[in-house]
């Protein structure tokens with residue numbers, strides 16, 4: 001097939017997959033903005049895009065795009081190297097028009113992939129992957145149960161580590177160079193390379209890439225600042241949102257035991273409900289402690305401190321009996 005057998009066809013595939021990936025990162029940066037403007041709404045969007053069928057189809061499509069883009073990048077690089085043979089080591093006077101990034105697309109791509117591995121471990125693995133595995137919570141090192149759809153809680157976990165910001169900024173720099181070059185060269189591969197349009201397309205690519213990557217960088221700095229202050233754990237609205245989601249899951253488990261109980265006096269069911277209640281209270285206790293350290297530190301800094309309203313951790317899970325069936 002021409003698309004896969006010819007060099008131009010392969011470049012076209014790189015361009016099409018690249019264009020889709022550019023659209024994805026543009027959507028992603030806009031979605032991240034929600035986490036800055038309305039953090040609670042961001043969690044609602046995360047829940048909407050969780051492991052629902054439409055999100056899973058979109059993710060599978062996205063993964064396929066990444067795989068094709070990376071595989072073809074490797075094939076094209078090998079082809080170019082073979083075509084150049086030993087000459088690639090010879091000192092050549094490279095034309096000025098060949099930019100540094102165009103010669104280093106593979107290296108830049110590898111840095112972007114390395115960033116994405118870290119990113120996936122910090123977010124995707126703890127969120128959507130857990131949901132796919134049928135888990136409702138991700139348990140932190142301190143034993144806190146976080147609902148897997150609470151995006152801001154995972155922003156807190158990721159960006160409270162100082163090195164996260166460094167890794168992300170390096171990743172963004174590589175992504176800027178990679179995307180900027182890839183963006184206009186895709187028009188070139190598509191044959192849109194006349195002398196009037198190519199300089200214009202280069203400017204458009206540069207502007208688009210700079211806005212998207214610039215926004216990512218500003219967001220990462222903001223998240224790191226907020227996480228450093230423990231904002232995503234001590235903010236009452238967010239905390240109540242996490243607690244509500246945890247409460248819902250416990251309530252469902254509770255209802256399931258209630259419904260499977262043989263009678264109102266089913267000892268086994270009563271024991272299970274008692275254990276569940278205790279487990280729930282232990283989880284709530286952890287939530288009550290959440291963000292307290294940062295609050296104490298803030299109170300010392302800006303006295304007099306205003307006491308914050310206690311988190312609403314009351315749910316109907318407590319004080320229920322098995323159904324009388």
Ligand code: HEM
Pocket residue numbers: 025028032046049050058059062112116119123124125127128129151154155168175216219220223
């Ligand atoms: C400040 C920077 C960023 C933050 C805070 C962030 C945050 C997130 C979050 C919360 C998720 C959702 C995980 C889930 O629901 O499973 C996610 C997924 C993802 N992110 Fe990012 N992201 C950032 C930058 C980037 C960049 C620069 C790229 C691409 C180069 C990227 C690629 C992805 C991909 C491919 C996914 C998986 C999408 C899916 O589940 O369908 N992210 N990110």
